[in-house]
Amino acid sequence: MPGIETLLIGTLSLYTAGIAAAFLLPKEKTPVLPALFGGTGSLLLLFTGIKSFLPPETFHAALWTVPGIGTLTVSIDTLSAFFLVVTAIAAIPASVFAATRLKQTRWQHPEVAAALYLGLLISLTIVIIASHVFLFLIAWESMSIIIYLLISSDNNERPGYLMLSIGEAGTLAITAAFLLLSANTGSLSFAIIKTGAASLGPGVQWAVFLLVFFGFSVKGGLIPLNFWMPGAYTAAPAAFIPLIAGATLNMALYGIIRVTGSLLPIPHAGPGIIMLIVGSATALIGILYATIEDDFKTLLAHSSIENAGIIIAALGAGSVFLAKGHLAAASIAFAAALYHLLNHSVFKTLLFMGAGAVEDKTGTRSLDRMGGLLKHMPWTGLFVLIGALSIAAMPPFNGFVSEWLTLQALLRSVELSSPGIKLAFVAAGVGLTLTAGLAVTCFVRAFAMGFLGMSRSDSASAAKETGKPALLSMAGLAVFCLALGILPTYVIPALNKTIRPLTGASATTALVPGFFRPQGKLPEAFVNDFHKLGAQIGKNSMPGRGLAVLHRGGTKNPVVFAMSTFYMFITLIILLGLTAGLVRLFAGRRRKIRQPRWDGGVRKLLPEMTYTATGFAHPVRVIFESILRPKVVERKDTIAEHFRVTIRQKRNEIHLIDRMVLNPLDSAAHRIARTLAKMHNGRINTYAGYALLALIVFLAIASII
Amino acid sequence: MSRWVIKGIRTGIVTTRYPEKKEETPGTSPGLPEQVTGIAPENRETESRCPTGALSREKNRLNLRQERCIHCFRCSRGTENPIPWKNGFEWAxxxxxxxxxxxxxxxxxxxxxxxxxxxxxxxxxxxxxxxxxxxxxxxxxxxxxxxxxxxxxxxxxxxxxxxxxxxxxxxxxxxxxxxxxxxxxxxxxxxxxxxxxxxxxxxxxxxxxxxxxxxxxxxxxxxxxxxxxxxxxxxxxxxxxxxxxxxxx
Amino acid sequence: MNIQEIAAEIQSRWNNEIKLSTIAGTLECRCHREHLVPLCGWLFNRLNCHFAGLTAEELPDRWNLDYLFTPAGESGIIRINTAAPLKERNFPSISIAVHAADWHEREAEDLFGLTFEGHPRLGDFILHDDAWQEGVEPMRENFSAADVLSGRNPKPDWRPRRILKAPGAFIMPVGPVFSGEAESVHFQLETIGEEVLRAFPRLFFKYRGVEKLAEGRSVDNGLLLAERFAGSTAFSHALAFSMAIEKLSGEEVPPRAEVLRVFMAELERLRHHLGVIEGICSSTGLAVGTGQCAILEEEALRISGALTGHRYLFGLCIPGGLSRDFDKTALKSAAERATDIVRRMNSIEKLLINTSSFLDRLEEVGAVTEKQAHDFGLAGPVARASGYSCDTRKQLPYGAYRNFDFDSPHEREGDGYARLRLFFAEVRESGRIMEQAAEKLPPGKTAVPCNPDAGTAISTAETPRGATWHRIRIGTDGKIKRYRLITPSFANWHGFHIAAENFAFQDFPIILATFGLSVAENDR
The missing domain is CATH 3.40.50.12280 (Rossmann fold)
Incomplete structure (x- = not known):
C-alpha cells in the first residue's frame, strides 16, 4: 500500500481533477463523471484514514510558510484518521448517489453543482487534517460557504441566510477561541498550542471552552443554536443532503473533540457537565420534534439534532470521567460517542438517500401523503427500514450498540462521588432513555406511514422504484448498519486507537477484554469467574474474538453486563430459520389463504380511512403539549347553524427554540433598530454630538487603562 | 373498589348449573307449542291462526315446525281450542x-x-x-x-x-x-x-x-x-x- | 301557547291562507307548499314546538306530506299537511329552519324519490350509494316489496364525505361489525388522531323496509312487524300500533287492559333502562357493576317471562287490549319483585356515584344542551337529561297514564352522568307505577274485538327510548295501506354526533352507551 502522503495527494488530486472535469468535459457526462471522481477520491480517503491507523502514527507535513502567520501544516493523528474514515464511508455512497442527481439542483449548470460538491469534499478533508489554526479556519469557512451555496435556492433564501448568519457567529467565536489560545501559547500551530495549553489559567480555559462549544454547537445543531438546521436540511437538494448530514455535521463534533479532548483537556468536571446537559436536552428536543414532524426530510433533520445531542452527551460524560480520574469509564463514554458518530453518519446518510429517492418518485416529502410505498419501492423500503431500525436502536443493527454503550457509560456515574454530578448524570440518563423511546416511536411512524398500509395520495400509488446507483449506495450503507451492529468487538479496538491518546486508557480493555481476543486456551481463573456469574462459555474454549461486549466492574462484581450482538444475530437467524422450517414442516402442505386485513366489514376500506402520520403522532403531541404549545385555530362553517360544511383546524406549533431564542432575539433586534433609527434624525449637529460623546468615552477608557 | 368486591361476594353465586343440571326457573324460556293429536280434520282454526306456518296438519295431528315458531301465542290465546305449550329450551x-x-x-x-x-x-x-x-x-x-x-x-x-x-x-x-x-x-x-x-x-x-x-x-x-x-x-x-x-x- | 291560541295566531298571520281544523286535540293545517317553510319555521323557532316527524305518502292522485309538531309544554298535536300532484316531485325543504326534519326529508328523498329543494345534504342515506344504483324508490306504490332486486349497479367510486379540513386528517372507521355483540352500524370518526372532531354514524345497515313490508298486510300481520322490528322495546311499539288501530275502529279498550298495558310498558322500561345502565358500566370497564346490573336485567326479563310467557313481552299487546288476562296476585308479586330490583338498583347506584374512576368518565362528557335537544328533535331520556321536556305520558297522556301518580324526571346538565342519573330515576318511577297498577287493577275484560275502518290514524306512545309515532292508513279492504314509523332512536341518532364530538376515542363508546340507542329501531 502506498504511503499516507501519496494517498492524501491522490485524494485531493482526484477531487481537484473532478472539478476540472466538471468544466472541461462535454455536458452530457458532466454530473456523472465528476461525482465518480469524488467517489474514487473518497475511496482513497478511506485508505488514507485506515492507513493512518496501522500502525498508529501521526502523519505530519508542512505545506508552506505564510509570512506573519507561520508554517501551515497538516497532520493526521488517530483522531483525524477516524474522522477521515467516517467522512469517506459517508462520501463514497453519497458520491454514487449524487452522480445521478446533480442535474436536479437549482444550479442551471450542473458543472457548477458538481464543482461545489467536490469543493465541499476538499474542504471537509482539509478541516480534518489541518493542524494549523489559519488553515483550519479557511477550510471551515469555505465549507460553510459551499453549504450555503448548495442549500439556498432562489425561491427560498431564508434557510440559507439563517444558516450563514448564525454560522458566521459561530466561526467568530471559534476564531476568538483560537486567538485566545495562540495569544497565550504564542503559536497558531496545533502542536504548540497543545503543549502550551496545560499551563493556561482557569479563566482562559473556561473562555476557550465556552467559545469553542458555542462556535461548534452551531454546526452541530445543539440547542439553542440549531434553529437553522431543519429548514436548511429540508431545503438542501437530495444530491447533497446525504453528504451534508452524514459528514459535515461531524465536523462540528470533530472541532469540539479536537479542542476539548486533544488541545485543551480541562481538568475539571464543569465543561463535561455542560456538554452532558446540553447534549441530552438537545437529544430530547430533537427527537420530540422529529416524532411529530410530517416532512420526511425535516424529520430526519430533527433526528440529526437528536443524534448530535446523544454524541455530545456521551462526550460530556467522558470529559467528566476523565476530569475525575475514572479513565476506564471515560474510555467507554468516548467509545460510545465515537461509535455513535460513526453509526449516525452511516444510517443518516442512508435515510436521507431514502428520503431523496421517495421525494423523487412521489413528488412529496409529506408522510401524510405517502403510505404503501413498500409495494412500489421494495428495495428502497428495505433499506429505509434497515436505516430506521438502526437509528431507532434496534438490535442487531448498529444504533443499538452505540446507544447501549452511551447508556452504560452514563450508568458508570455510580463510581463518581459528587452528588451534584450524579444528579446531572441521572437527569441526562432519563433524558436519553426517553429519547430512545421516542426514537422508536418516531421511526416506526416514519417507516410505517411512508411504506406500509395504503397509499394516501395518487402520487404515492404511482411511485416507481428508484434507480440502481441510488439503490447500490443505500445497499452499501445498509450492509454497514448491520456489520457495525454485529461486530462491535472488532470496531471498538479500532476506535480505541483514537480514544487511547484522549483518555490515556483503553476502551478495549474495559469493553472487549483481552481474554476474548487470543485464540486458544483461556486462563483457568477467568473461566471459573465466568462460570460463577452463571455464564456458560464451555470449559476451556472461547469461540474466538468478536464475541462479547462486556462491562467490567470491580472485584466484587467482575462483570457488570456482558452481551454478544454477534451471537444475538446468529441466534436470531437460527430462530428465524427454525421457525420457517417448522412452519414448512408442519404446515407446508396445508392450503394457505391470504385474506385482506379485517376492516370491520366496511364495503371498501379507503386510504382516507387509515391512520395518517399526523394522526399517529397525535398522542405524543398531546403528552408534550406543555413543550410544544400548539395554537389551535378551529373554524366551523355551517349552513343554518347545524348543517356543517367544513371543520377547519390548524395547529400552529412554533419550535421551542424559535419561541424561546430566535423570536426574542429577533424582536430585540427590531427594538434596538427602532431605537437606533430614532438617533438617526438627520440633523448634522446631533451627529457631531455623538462624535464628541464617543471621543470622551474613548478618552476616559484610555485614561483608566 | 373494595366495596365492589364486597358487593360481588355478597351477591353469591347465581349462575345456572345447566348443562350439568336441569334449569327450570320460570321466565327463562317462552317454551313452544306442543304437538297435539285428536283434532277434527275440519277444525283448521288453530293452524290458520299461526302467522308463520309453524303448525302443520297431518290428519288429526298438529305438527310443529319449531324453526318457524315466533312465540306469538296466537295458537294458545284468544282461540276456542288453545293448544298447550311446553317448557324447555333445548331446540338447537x-x-x-x-x-x-x-x-x-x-x-x-x-x-x-x-x-x-x-x-x-x-x-x-x-x-x-x-x-x-x-x-x-x-x-x-x-x-x-x-x-x-x-x-x-x-x-x-x-x-x-x-x-x-x-x-x-x-x-x-x-x-x-x-x-x-x-x-x-x-x-x-x-x-x-x-x-x-x-x-x-x-x-x-x-x-x-x-x-x-x-x-x-x-x-x-x-x-x-x-x-x-x-x-x-x-x-x-x-x-x-x-x-x-x-x-x- | 296551547293549540287554540296557536290556531288563532296562524289565522291572523297567514290571513286565512292556511286551512285549519281541530279534531280531538289535533290541529290540522292544510297549507300550500309556499307557506310550509315559514309556518314550520315559526312553529319550531318562535313557539319552540317539538318536531315529531314527517310522513310522506303516495296517494293515487297526489303526494301527501304530514309534518307533526307538538306545542311546547302543552297538550295536543299540530299536523301540517301539504299536497302536490304526483308528477310534481319537488317540495321546499324545511330543514334549514327546522333542523329536526333533516333526516326525515332525507328518508323521504331516498325512499320516495322526492326532492326537497334547499336541503344541503340529499343523497346517500337509507339506501347506501355504494350498494344500490340510483333511481330505486322502494316506497313508491309500483315497487313490489317481494321483488328481490338483482343486477345491482352501485356507484363504484363512492367515497365518504369528509368535512374535516386539517393537515393529517383521516377517518377512523368503526364497524359495521365491531365490538363484542354490538348492533351493526358504521361510524366514520373524522380525526387528526386521538380526538373525534366529527362523528358520523352511517346507519341503515339493518334496513329491513318494515314500512314497505307492512303495506298490503293484514292488521294482525302488521302487528307482528310492529312488535318485532325493535325487539327490546316490543311492547311499546305494539301498544302504539294497537292504539292507532283502536282509533280507527272506535273501540274503547277495557279499563283492566289499559291498566295492565301501563304495567307492562313500565316493566319494559325498567328492564330496558337496566340494560342501558349495564351498558354504561360495561363501557367504562366496571366489571362488577356490569355484572350486578346484568343480574337485575336478567331478573327483570325473568319477571316478564314468568308473568306473560315471553321475556320480551312479544304477543301480548293486541288491538283492543291484551292477548291474555293476569291474575291479580301474580301481578302483585311481579310488582313486588320489580320493587326489589329497584331497591337493589338503588344500592348499586350508591356504589356507582361513590366510584370516582367511574364518574370521571361520565361527568362533563358528551354534553347536549337543551337548545340542541330541541333543534335536533331529541326524544326520551336523552332529551330529558338536557332539561328538554318531552314525555308523551305527561304531554299527550294515553291509556291509563292519566290516573297514575308519577314523575317525569329531568336533569339539566345533559352530560353522560345526567343521562345515567335519569335512567336511574326513571327506573324508580317505573317501579312506582307498576306498584300502583298492581294495586288498582280494575276487574273486567282484557280485550275487545277490534275491526278497524278504512282511514288514517296517528298514535303516540312513550317507549323506553322516547316518543314513537305510528301513523297507519287502512284501506277499504282492511289491509294496511301505509304504515309510518317514527321512532325515538331515529331522532336521537340524528343528534348523537353533537355529544360524541370533541372527545377522545376512548370516550366514544361511553357516550354511545349513555345514549341508549337502538340501531334496529332506527333502521326499521
Missing amino acids: EIRNPEAVVPASLRHSLHIRVVDAGDCGACLNEIKLLNNPYYNMHRLGFFITPTPRQADILLVAGPVAEHMKTPLLKAYEAMPAPKRVMAVGACALNGGVFGPGFVTGSGVADILPVDIEIPGCPPPPLAILHGLCLIAGQLKNEPNAATGTRKGEK
Missing part, C-alpha cells in the same frame, strides 16, 4: 354433524357475533350469555371482537341487504374450520320479514349453516345449548316433535 339442531368440534378443542371456542338485521332481542339474549346467571365463560365460550380469532360465526337477523357484504367479509376473515350458527327465527328463515327487496330468508341463503337455534328470540339457555352441541359438550338427541331434548354431559 345441528345441520352439519361434521362441524362438531373435536374433543381436544371443545373447551375453548371463540365466537364472533354478526348482527345481520336483528331486532335487538336476539342480540340482547346473546349479550346475556355473559350475564352472571349464564356465564358462558365457564364452559369455555368467549365472544371475540375480530373474526380472525373466531371459531364460530353467530349470526342473528334475516340478513338485511346492506349486511350481506359485511357478513360475507366476516365469514371470509375467519380461519378454517369455520362454523356458522344461525340464531333466531329471522336467521333461520327470515322470520316475520321474509324474503323481500331488502331482507333475505335467513343466513342459509348466503352461508352454509352448521347449527340452527330456533326461537324469537331464543333465550340464552337455548343459545347455550346450541353452543354446547356444536362444541361437542352435549350429545345431540333430536326430538323435533316436542322441541325438547334432555341435556347430557
